[in-house]
Amino acid sequence: MSLILSLETSSPVCSVALHRADDGRLLAHSELRLEKSHSTHLSILVQQMLDNTGHRMADLAAVAVSDGPGSYTGLRIGGAAAKGLCFALDIPLIAVSTLQALAWQAARHTAAPEKCLYCPMLDARRMEVYAAIYTDTGEEVLAPTPLILDPNTLSEQLAQGPVLYFGSGAAKFTPLVLGQSNAGFLTGIEPSAVAVGALAVEAFRRQQFQDVAYYEPFYLKEVYTTTPKSDMRP
Template sequence: MLILSLETSSPVCSVALHQAGILLGQVELRLEKSHSSHLSVLINQLLENTGHTLQDIAAVALSDGPGSYTGLRIGGAAAKGLCFALDIPLLAVSTLQALAWQVAAYTESPATCLYCPMLDARRMEVYTALYTHDSQEILPPTALVLTPDALAEQLGGHRVLFFGNGAVKLQSLLAEQSNAGFLAGIEPLAVAVGALAWGAFQRQEFRDVAYYEPFYLKEVYTTTPKVK
């Protein structure tokens, strides 16, 4: 059972291939605004390197959001196109949950911590959630304005690890909080999406290919250039 996973919610564009939950390979590209021109190239490269073709894929999984509006749209369009063409199911994995899994999977004594991914939502706002080491949701995905009292209740009784490109905005506010730990350089990756997608595949938690939309969390605002 091969699952192809796509992660396009951040500046890192990555693709992974799992077989029954076991990682076969992954590729990533850390170039700003490269998703639309390179995603299909990365997919073909990964399949070629692992000795597979598109016809071998049993399902496509993608990072569901929140995250970059443009990136999520690109990933969604690519995933839906593959599912339509190959007549295979679509799986969607929370970006925040997958990011938390990435950290918990490589944390010593993971059960002693809670995991708080944070994605930058501009100004002092982040997209965040809170998870246990085994991906159980403590705080659902939310758009949070950061203050010194942010997540005070959770920090009062647990060691909480903060990571993601929005966590740096909280670090200075919690300088005196001994239960807060901060990890740098953690970006959403397709390998985590694929790891969680295997469980969703077994539970047959498939999404409607025709009507699927990414989880943007907040309404997207667009502007029209002023006519000179």
């Protein structure tokens, strides 16, 4: 049996999932909500999930990873783990947009998904978010981009019809669009390896693979670092 292993490490939730490559059936899903657990627990979650389902690493046909944007450290850990498995097993790597995977989840929580646009928002500090807009079928209306939130943010899309907002950054946008009938908000939509795996199955069928040697997560913005005071020289 050919399987796709999916890893989601872009948020504080460390999540793994196992899908059948032929029909997309979800076989198992496991997650851990423990702060800064990705580096120490990701490989354990994967091995336990395989053991619990009676499968081996050799059964994997591909590894999918949440591509970002998201936590810089989390994305690095997930990307490194996925690349290591792909190198060791000589199998392809699939990268799935974190924002598109969130939109996939939201569309399945909507009674009439075709009537809305879907806007995942990930918190990027202060009044900034990483956001994108998709249709219910996953078509990209607005490419992933960093946004400074104000009452006019995404006003063009909102004027055209209903838009659902969700994700860790959506709460900051709520008071800015209160009273606008086309604005809706969903709670409880978090990055999940289940959604990553569902989209990865389609990518696997289309053979949309990454170059394992050169793959880097989609950080969207450059990472800002500071020099510790102890390392500064007069």
